[in-house]
Every structure is written in structure tokens, then in C-alpha cells.
Amino acid sequence: MEFRALCEEFRANNQIPPEKFDLYQVKRGLRNPDGTGVMAGLTLICNVHGYLIDDAERIPDKGILTYRGINVEDIVEGCRRENRFGFEEVAWLLLFGKQPTRSQLEGFSKLLNSCRELPEYFAEDMIIKAPSRNIMNKLGRSVLALYSYDDNPDDPSLENNMRQAIQLIARLPTIMTYAYQVKRRHFDRQSMFFHPLDPNHSTAEAILNAIRPDRVFTDEEAKLLDLCMILHAEHGGGNNSTFTTRVLSSTGTDIYSAISAAIGSLKGPRHGGANHRVMMMMDDLMGHVKNWESDDEVGSYLEKIVRKEAGDRSGLIYGMGHAVYTLSDPRAVILKENARKMAEEHGMLRKFELFERVEKLSPDVFAKVKNDRKVISANVDFYSGLVYEMLGIPSDLYTPMFAVSRIAGWCAHRIEEMETCGRIMRPAYRSLTHEKQYIPIDERE
Template structure:
């Protein structure tokens, strides 16, 4: 039997691998901080910011000590923001956007005016939806978000100016328009790829961002106040997470080059799409579906633990060896966002009759560290991160899985814009780290003499 010959592409890939291997030991030899991480896992200090602080551990005598997680926006604990809005029974995402952009807590008058400005920007430019979204459907909403944001450059009469006034105008318009782009892209995806009906509902100026999203994605336009407030809570805790997370750092890297707002934000969306970043909530849901399907008794700790060990050994799941939603680059004992979400997820699970599924999530959260210890001997302190429960809450809210990561982007746009403005206004130096070259010198060989 004749063996199948390798394809041209396979041969090209083989040529690459033959000439481009880097031994892992060489990173240590040259003290390369892969992922811009120090040897103890902490991030390399790359900048200064007033916008956000992410606290997950203490340093004492040069040792990293696990600690309860804290997330603060402009010095205010995000839990206090959530609790305040809940206590006053009002929406908070727009207030958080103001806080991140300007650094102060808005007065009632300032917030009402800001809401009116956001509302005035929600509509897309004339024919934008037809030309950029309807005529070019995408099965992936994140890619459509990135393409559409980049396309808004062509509809801006002053796209390149990097004055504070111009970037602020662009930022506010993007915060307002991202949800509209997302919901349009979702409806078009439904029609083109899922062969279902699509709906374009008129935007109500009086609606909050969360209300506007729910109304736009539901055929009957109906939602209740509790659902909208819960989606608003999700948006609050996703709005910002420091300058070092991958998508925000991407925003700052591009902004440092002097490029336009649309290019910087589009790149951030591409970063967030990755399964190691914002796309993780989608992977959590896929992983948990696998657990639910293959674990017979969801309450049997031994059976659940054994299955998680199979995931770590790359025998189950997506064979990555990762238990998605567990562990974080900074948080150790707890992710404050996950703590907030877990409380609301538990309450909602009771209402939706999903107690057993929620209990399984809790069990996976409990047993994941033990699975890593048993398989890899990894004693690192880990806890559930925000992605572990966010997908479940979206599911219980009836949001389609297509929108889990896009909702993250629609929320994080406020943080991205705040960091872009800060980078342009305060740093004024292009970000340019160094790479050590491992190539030996060689002579140029004329083409006909090469072997």
C-alpha cells in the first residue's frame, strides 16, 4: 500500500520546526521573563496607573503569600459598588464607565447627563449595519466586533487625532455602540448560520445598557428588572481588571505607538477572544457539559475527582490539561468577582430549578486543586476565577453561548478606553521590550550554490 505523501503545507511546517526550535532551558539561561512574568509568577512592572488595582497576594521577605482577592476601581472596592447599586436598586455599569474614564464618582446630575450622551451614540452610522454586518455575516461574534470597530474609522470625520478631546469622544461612542454591534452581529449570525429568524428592535433611549442588550436579543423584547440588574452586575465586574491583563496591555501597547482608537480597541477584542483570556468562559461551559455527560453521579466526590484528574492528564475535555475557570495569574485564595457571582448564581439556580447543576460547579471548584496536586504534584494555591461562574449565570439568564465572550468585550470596553486615554496622556513613550537573538552568524550563499 502506497504511503500518503506529505502535503506542501506539511513540508513547509516541517522546514519551520527544523530551524526554529528554542530549548525551554534557554529562557532561564538568558533570564527571559516569558509572558512578562517573574519567576514567582508575578507580573513584570511595566507601567503606572490610577485606574484599577488587582490584589491577590502579599510579598514578605521576598516570598509570595496567598491572600484574599480584592479588586478596586479608582480606589473603590468593586464589591462596595455592587452592594451600593443593589441597595439603591439601580443600574451601575454607566456609573462605572464614568468612574473609570474620569476618576470620580458622578453626581446624580452628571450621571443623568452621561446616560443621555451614551443613549445618543447607541445608534450605528447610517447604512453601517447593512454594509458592515448584514452583508458580511460571521459565525464568530468576536471577530465581527473587531472588524466592525475597525470599520468605524471610515465613518469618523476625525479618526486619527490623538488629543484628549478626540479620544474621549471616540471612547464614549464606542462604549455606547459596542452593545449595538454585538446584538446586530448576533441576529445576522442567527439568520445566516443557524437558519433562524433575526430581529432588529428599535433602541429605547431611556434604557440602560443592560436593558438595551436584553431587549435587542429577545424576539419578544421582554425581560424583567431582576434579569437586567443581574446582567448589569456582570458588566460591572467585567468592566476593568488592571493594565496588565492581556487585552488591556494590548490596548496600551498599540496606543503607545500613536495609532488611532479604532485600531487599538479592535486589537484588544482580538486578544480577549483567546481561550486563555476572555474566551475561557466559553471553554468552561464546554468542559462542564463534558463533565455532566460523562460523570454518572454528580454528587460522588470520588467520581468527579477521578474525572478531573483525567482532564489534567489530557485524557478528557479538550485535551489541553486545563481545568477551565480555575486559577488566575494574580488571585490566589479568591477571585472577588467569582465570589460576587457565585452568590447570585446560587440564588438564581434555586429559582431556575438548577440546584443540582450549581452543586456540581461547587464540587468541581472544591476538587480542582486536589486534582492538580494528585496528577502534577502542583501545590499552588488556586481558586475559581470569574470565568467559572459567569457562563453559568449567562446561561441561566437565557443568553446564547455565542454572546458569552462578546458580553465580556462589551463590558471591558470602558476599561480599555480608560487605559488608552491614560497611556496617551501620561506615558508618551512607545512600549518596546527586548528579545535575545539566538541566531549564529552565517554567510550569504548564492542561490545556485545552496543545498
């Protein structure tokens, strides 16, 4: 029996007419008719603001992202002004709900450093002996495998969850860099190298130290990577991977199962995988558009992409638009400013300006091709891949870098769900089946 025939059998018996969703008022994607998210819970961790509501109408507004009530722009500016790394502080803020004192931050950073080493034989048994072409896949499998290396994996107490959360925040970057080195050796036939960890490194420095053959990087580069991690660390309970964390946590399952599932969610091209798709889309565009400075030529190719005649035939301009943000995504605004500066320094200004041109033209392209005049702007994925490229981060790690940053938010939501909700998530699905008679097997057609 061929798989194609099985697929035809499935299609013949599993069609749901689109109008049925409207008939039964099904909120597909847990979205209200106006595009807003269905209210599924309460949180103290993060707020994502992208529009105003006036007489039940969505009014576009400047995007604002706050961690525990503090504007992420202020966090970024504070770290820049004081010339220090900020991801560790953000992890503390998300977990505990208050900015750390200097001594608390120093102690927390030392604790993270002490937890970066993987359990004995873990790297050999779980990563080196089982290489993966996809680093996200290896992250998910490795996190799930950590359950077997934990002497107390199922204890749901706050104390145990906090221990596990901090260990995971510290270990995920190490797993990522090990998985990347093994992938290079096994699939790319290149040298792999495992540098010793430096106890004085921030998380961003530890990552650059692990992926660069000569271990050489500048303070400016490390702080730019740290900035990316700050901006990716959290984005509210409704984003797909964080909601996945909360759904699994609501069952009372262990933290490794919940975080592994979140990684699987983030891997999807409609979620964290979009930053890699942006770069693939832009590489394709650069290969087909001769004059990057021409609005007409670039716009014409974008129209082909939306018509599913070019690119990956998805009809999507990756990195454009967001479920909440309208006029702007504050993360994209910050990354764009830093990307321009770095592009000027690295002789990549022409490429950066092409990204700007795509950002500028995309709304009009959607309006022309789809008659869709919804206000859209570039999201964080649009510029993050470009920043990673200029930092020398390999494309294999674009989405994994998202994961090693977002785990801070996942763990905060995991603990909040366990401590404040206490009820398993159980949404409803309406059945469209009708009663049928059982047919003996020899009488079936």
C-alpha cells in the same frame, strides 16, 4: 507543496530549547520567576490585589478589586441597596476618576443612549453583508471599520479621544447584538430581528431588549446582567487585552486600531474566551460523569482532564486559577452568590452544585496529578458562563459580553496611556542566531 511539509520545515529550523529562557533570564509572558507580573507602567485606574509579599515570598491573600480606589464589592452593594443599574456609573468612574453626581450620571447615561445608534448604512454594509460565525471576530472588524465613518479619526487630543471612547462604549453592545442576529439568520438558519432602541434603557436592558424575540425581561434579570458588566468592566493595566490597548496606544495609533486589537486579545481561550470553554468543559463532564454528587467520580474525570485524556486535551481545568488572585477572585465570589440564588429559582441547583464540586476538587486534582500545590481558586470565568446561561444569553455571546463590558476599562487605559506616558513600548528580545554565510541558490541543499 503541502502545508504539512512546510510545517515540518519550520519545526526543523525554529526550536528554542526551554533551558535557554532560564540561561538568559527571559521573563516569559512578562512574568517574574515567582509568577508576578513585570512592572510595565503606572496607573490610577484600577488595582488588583491577590497576595502579599513577605521576604520575597508570595503569601496567598483574599482577592480585592478596586476601581479608582473604590472596592468593587462596595460599588455592587451600593447599586443593589439603591436598586439601580451601575455599569454606566462604573464607565464614568473609570474614565474620569471620580464618582459621578446624580446629575452627571443622568447626563452621561443620556449621552450614551444618544450614541447607541450605528452610523447610517453601517449595519447593512459592515454586518449584514459580511456575516461571521464568530461574534468576537465581527466585533473586531466592525470597530476597525468605524474608522471610515469618523470624520476626525486620527486626532490624538483628549477631546477627540474622549468623544471616540464614549461612542465606542455605547456602540459596541449594538454591534454585538446586530452581529448575533445576522449570525443566527445566515449560519443557524433561524429568524433574525432588529428591535428599535429604547432611549430609557440602561446598557444591560438594551442588550436584553435586542436579543430576546419578544423583548420581555424582568428588572431582576437586567440588574443581574448589569452586575456581570460591572465586574467585567476593568481589571488593571496588566491583563492581556488592556495591555494590548496600551501597547498600541503608545504608538499614537487611532483608537479603533487599539480597541480592535484588544478584542482580538480577549477572544483567546487563555483570556476572555475562557468562559465559553468552561461551559464546554462542564457539558463534557456532565456527559461522562454519571453521579454528579460523587467526589470520587467527578475528581476522577478531572484527573483525566489534567492528564490530557479528556475534555479538549489541553490539560486545563478552565475557570480555575488566576495570574494574580490566590485565595479568591472577588468577582467569582459575587457571581457565585448570585448564581446560587438564580439556580434555586430556575430549578438548576443540581447543576450549580456540580460547579461547586469542581471548584472544590480542582486544587487537590492539580496537587495529585502535577504535584502542584499552588493555591488556586475559581476565577470570574468559572461562574460567568453559568449566570449567562440562566439569563438566557446564548453561548455565542459569552465572550462578546465580556468585551462590551471591558471596553470601559480599555478606553480609560487608552486615554491614560496617551495623556500620561508619552513613550512607545519597546521590550527587548535576545537573538539566538549565529552568523552564517550566504549560499547561492543553486548550491543550497
